[in-house]
Amino acid sequence: MKITVIGAGAIGLLTSGYLQKAGHEIQLVTRTKEQAEQILLKGLSYKREEETLACRVAASPIHLSDMNWADLIMVTVKQPQLPSVMNDLKGKVPPDTPMLFLQNGMGHMETIEQTFHNPLFVGVVTHGAMKTSPVEVKHTGIGKIIVGGKKEWQPLLLELLTGDDPFSIEWSDDTTRMMEKKLLVNLVINPLTFIYQVKNGELLKDSRLKREVYAIFKEGASVLGFEENAWEDVMGIIQQTRENQSSMLSDRKAESITEADAITGYILNRAKKSGKTCPKIQELHDEVKHIEGENENA
């Protein structure tokens, strides 16, 4: 399958590497001309434990990329970058080209559906990935990608779902629940790792942090309607990605806008609609926004 991956960050580089290895042809779309040139010159490499895998992929900056080439377009930019990417893609993607969106958080698909009437898919990623240079990514935690969309479009994605271990892609018939489960994970991990500037695994090592993790889990699970047994799943993903620097902590280090509005902000809105209060999540949200504001003004 010919796949255009938009966003050559941690997830874009990781998925491009593994999908190319699984036999797909990749066009990697960057924001800058400089990154595309480096990828063309050096290829990309993805590192898992002691093993480094390298591959060659096509690359071009978004304003020069051909959106007619691919059988599938995967969008792996972060939530705050989606509006600009959507704007760049408007009128350029053929109406029957399937598009798969792999963002953390919720709320984005409603906006995307208003602009694109293509076969749309949404996915969640539980891998840990850290970009270590414009052409290199470290696979810091093995998870999976779960995707979903309208059932009648599932056959379109079947070819993609044949990814090799440890890069498996699964289909979900219930995208809302799939996204809510991932939202609960990000709610618990991302803001705390951002605030305390620790790797995911530290959340389980430090007893004070673990208590905070549980308090956030309780509030989030109540808003999203999860039972106590969801705790095990959340713990499992923290454990799997213990060596990862969460994507929100990466934002702090890069002084970029975070995905807080689509994670803590989304939960707070949803709680408000159902008359619930989430003091702990409110506190976290305010703290992340405060630090983000300080970075912006620096």
Ligand SMILES: NC(=O)C1=CN([C@@H]2O[C@H](COP(=O)(O)OP(=O)(O)OC[C@H]3O[C@@H](n4cnc5c(N)ncnc54)[C@H](OP(=O)(O)O)[C@@H]3O)[C@@H](O)[C@H]2O)C=CC1
């Ligand atoms: N990293 C992780 O471990 C995980 C991340 N996720 C989620 O996956 C999504 C992607 O995250 P991640 O890969 O970490 O993020 P990164 O910030 O590493 O990557 C985003 C990439 O998008 C690029 N980009 C921004 N604007 C444009 C544009 N207009 N055109 C083309 N490219 C653009 C950025 O380029 P530039 O750098 O030049 O600005 C950057 O390379 C997020 O929603 C995140 O929450 C989910 C699970 C795990």
Ligand SMILES: CC(C)(CO)C(=O)C(=O)O
């Ligand atoms: C899976 C996890 C928690 C990995 O760190 C992630 O989604 C993120 O960093 O945003």
